[in-house]
Amino acid sequence: MIASPAQTVLEVEDLCVDYLTERGAVRAVDGVSLDVGRGEFLGIVGESGCGKSTLLFAIARLLSPPAQISSGRVRFEGRDMVSMNEKELRRLRWREYSVVMQSAMNALNPVLTIGAQLKDVIDAHERLSSRDVRQRSEGVLKLVGIDPEHLRSYPHQLSGGMRQRAMIAMALVFTPDLVIMDEPTSALDVVAQRSLMVQIKQLQRKIGFAAIFVTHDMSLVSHFSDRLAVMYAGQVVELGATRDVFAEPKHPYTVGLMRSFPSIRGPLQPLTGIPGAPPDLAHPPAGCRFNPRCTEVMPRCRVEEPELYAVNVKGTYDQVRCFLFDPRAAREGPE
Amino acid sequence: MIADLPSRPGGEGRELLRTAGLTKHFKLGGLFSSRYLHAVDSIDLAIGENEIVALVGESGSGKSTIARLIAMVYKPTSGEIFHRGRPLSTLRSRRDVLEYRGRVPMVFQDPYGSLSPVYHVSHGILRALKLHRPDLSKRGREQEAEYLFESVGLAPAREFLAKYPYELSGGQRQRIGFAQALACRPELILADEPVSMLDVSVRIGVLNLMSSLRRRERISFLYITHDIAGARYVADRLIVLYAGKIAESGPVEDVLAHPKHPYTQLLLSAVPDPRAPVSLPPTPEVQEPPRVINPTEGCRFRTRCPYAIDECARVTPPLRVLRPEHEAACHVATSDLEGAEELAHDQLN
């Protein structure tokens, strides 16, 4: 499902992000390319150290030293964001795109009421009369299912789930075209998590914003995202329609991940997970980064790095970074 | 008894640990405050030999408090814990307490905080061996530590012994936590959310380790978690905790197939399962378990319960057996059962 240019809200092209440490540059994001269409929900899934949060920060242009974008492009509605300065970015921020952080509950100022914080956000980006500010604040709270009387509440008076929804309300106050979310539900219990996800999806359908949702928990996005990108060791290893990725995972890592979720329904099956641990990005393994842990490893994998290969799935293309799907190898036959 | 599945030989054998009316309240505020947080109230549970019992609950349910009460980190406000029939409150001498600690050790949640950063990772094990296995010499301890590392899957053990925590991954550190618990030749390991902070792909390895320890060493586990799916994977019995009280308990498959308590039903519906079709449960205003401070009588779940009746606000529901070995604390579920029994009785006559 490749969105046509006119409908593309975000285009990331070959993005590389490095952390400059004393021992040299460590590449946290290595050549990531993806795009998000208007109104599309893209899930980015990966475990710790895969670079998904760094990728998110880079897209939102929120990186701070020692991290920096060393190459690649991020185009938001056609405009190149990497080359913009702070002033230009500020015009875009919050109105065209907004960000919801992980553990947003701690990002709320404990000494200001919700209403005051919403007002701050609004004032920072637009000049509105106080009546308009109030109207918009009430409107956006109602949108996320919080009683507008909580404008007068302090963050500690709200439950964790409500605080998270307040953060989402803040992110939506200017009805941006793109909302970037970094594990916004991870600090919540499972019931609150579920209801928040449902709410986010409903909001998305209603307002029509595109969403990028980063999480370590695949099952969380399984029902909500249109497309899914799986990241490992700084690279995208699989990218495709969520349905397809779940029904038929291709990359051995994705397959392994899917096998790591015990289920409460159906027969009890022995699971194996994925032995080993993600590589140290300062010293990645030679060849394919997943090869030390891969069950399908071939000699080639230890030497060459695979690219993203397009795999035809029911008329659309999924992308897989694995030699098993190298079309040239298929043509040439086994070595 | 070797099987591929984390099989269920069942809770055969003697009872290892039992709690009776276990209660813990924490005082909130200063010296003169009268506000008490009811972390757990009147918990009766039992764990037998060769059994994995999962204690499932969300945050604030009291599950970690129960673990710490059993581990003698906290003292109960009231109620008693029995270890092989002996009340813990009678353990006075250091030797008795030490012996208990060896039989019932604990594994912690945070792989990044459960090992001291300034020592080698073998430090905890060597100390545990020194305290609990005085029969071993220094060399004996080192050999035992190597053996323990290997038995939790950290091989070659010699290389691991000299590492510092920051050199290892989260999964490896958790395995060390288990090795430390094993050092004392335990009967029952209290595992407080041992996999919640690990990556998904690593969790299964640790859960499998627990299963194999139970199977081959006959060590019981009290597996504390908020993840029902993981609980199903390893446990024989399931205890569902809500706001400091037991809501439901029974054999794990039976509880999952026939959840009696509305909270259990809610939990099950909220578990994300990629293989299940999507269902959108109704979203009431209150989404989280309460903090229970100076509570009144009545069911603590009633504000979120779609089935709540008058009685739920007046009378605290006791645990009643509703199916074989399966109990739940719910007036509505009980009256359902009684109604069905009456119906069956009537139909028979």
Next chain:
Amino acid sequence: MGVNLVADQTRAVAPPESPRANVLSNFAGALLRNRKAMAGGALLLFFALVALLAPVIAPYPPQAILFDQILPPSPQHLLGTTGNGQDIFSQLLWGTRESLAIALVAGFVATVVSVLVGVTAAYLGGLSDHVLDLFTDVFLVIPTLPLMIVIAAYAKNGGVLVLIVVIVITGWSYGARQLRAQALSLRNREFLEAARVRGERNLYIILAEILPNMTSLIVANFLGAALYAVLAAAGLQFIGLGDPNDLSWGTMLYWAENNGALLAGSPQWAIAPGLCIALLGGAFALLNYAFDEISNPALRPVKRKR
């Protein structure tokens, strides 16, 4: 133990080939790269050498009244002579011993008291914590200079020991607060719970589990206390509350002041010890800053949860 459990399909993979950099060599490396640490360390080393080698370097016995009074600087008397006819340069060199000793000893003892009070308060908690806190607060609030003067005045001309005692009494409470705060934050770390659950005694936990995790704060405290000691000792000796017959930079200042050195045409008599005091204090300050810089981000291994 019975059967070997090695045949577990999901065995952990052997540790990665990480460079065997341990905490100590990391730290040493960070030290060497930090300019403040190098500067402070060089100064401290310099003074230590001077103190050690004073008998060898000093041209004359420091207290010997051998020469004419108030001689200007010359090749025989690099800094001239005192109002009593003693060589100032020799005095300066020998005086390093006492000044340095006071700084190190007083700093050390004050730190020990801080650690005892602060960590015990944090670990015991409850009523003991309240009592110890009150105790700390009382000492924190008392104005130090008047207290120092009062105590030193009562123990007239008491010498080095009195000075050290006074400095410790007035200097320990600040560190105790800081150490208590850090110990409190450590108290909830799971490795401490793990130690308790495996049956360790309280004293062992404090000494072997808590303290080693506080070394950087303890050392920083020591450096701060030593700095305080340098200045406090100099100040007390300058106003005559030390033993004027001792030989240290502070007493040199006392005698210089008494003899109106600045007016009498021998300003170097006052400036030289004053400069040394400033430099030694500066050395401790630099090391303290450097320590803070190093111990905050770089040393602790950074691992995110997810």
